[in-house]
Amino acid sequence: MNSETTVKFPGPKNMSKTIVGLVVAVLIILLGLQSFTIVEAGHRGVVLQLGAVQPQVLEEGLHFRIPLIQKVIPIEVRVQKAESSQVSASRDLQTVTTTLAVNYHLEGVNVNSLFQKVGMEYKARVVDPAISEALKGITAQYTAEDLIAKRSEVSSKVKEALAAKLSLYNMVLDEINITEFKFSEEFDRAIEQKQIAEQQALKSKLDLDRIKIEKEQEITRAQAQAEALRLQKQEVTPELIKLREIEAQLKAIEKWNGSMPNVTGGATPFINVK
Structure with missing residues (x-):
């Protein structure tokens, strides 16, 4: 006796139920995944509910959100x-x-306000214009030479002005660095010529000071010599002259070898020493 195997396929109704069930399952999974969002490190999350900015700001980490209703915008x-x-x-x-x-x-707790007022283009809309305005306002207060000579003071004032402008949009200024002041070629040449003139003037002044000091030294030496001669003259007395004559005669006697000098006429010269 032969037996036959009968294969039964699901009917249209069963097939439809299966497809619907799969679609529902996929939707549930997708909705479940969309119900959570992650705010990365160094960011804050701005919550939009049906397009409206919400007051709460999401910190770093995992957060729940309402699918299709809420959207999270990360801001660094x-x-x-x-x-x-x-x-x-x-x-x-x-x-x-x-x-x-x-x-x-950016101030983390107020990024929602910044996003609402300015949007994501805050650098082009706020930061760059604020830098330009602060810098032009401060440089107009100084001459070109003062900008170079008082660079740290200029930098401090620019920082103060820029910090005030950025704070209006919940931004915090950390630091500024003026890396270069560049002027026209004519001004650079004028500065160079002025520096050369100042160097020459300084050299001339130093030369005059040196000449003046040397002259004063010469005068001092001359005065010292004159004073020494004056003192020597004051010390010359008749007794000193007589003593010097005796000393000279004694030296002559010590050098005499006993022979009489050859002279013609006159008395024999000799020194009379008492």
């Missing part, structure tokens, strides 16, 4: 760097190009 709060080269005018109307490096960061 690490120190950021902005480099800028600005052309401005000094108080004496010299054109100066200033290269500036700025370090700043």
